[in-house]
Amino acid sequence: MREIIHTDDAPEAVGAYSQGVETNDLVFTAGQIPLTPEGDLLDGASIDIQTEQALENVEAVLAESGLEMDDVVKMSVYLDDIDDFDEMNEIYETFFDEEAPPARSAIAVDELPKGVGVEIEAIATK
């Protein structure tokens, strides 16, 4: 089983990908950038605002599958600038149970789509 997830509560894809894909037991979100569901790109915003929007988008895609952030098993965070790591973490941690957050990778990359500062994706279990 492979089911495409789509919700108006997360932004439309900016390329040839689905907002999320559901399999029997797992939900994979696309990398979410700080783009609002209405299509406003927050590329000039501070990294905490960008992180919050990206995570709200992840949350919305998961919600379409009936899942919550506590169902996430692995997060991947891509930063345009590793100096944003601490500021990203301050917002990031507010989205999860502080005793049992998911596994995570946080990686600085050369560039991100649309010139944003952060892109975040999740793998969640049903």
Ligand SMILES: C=C(N)C(=O)O
């Ligand atoms: C933003 C993306 N997830 C992409 O371009 O693949």
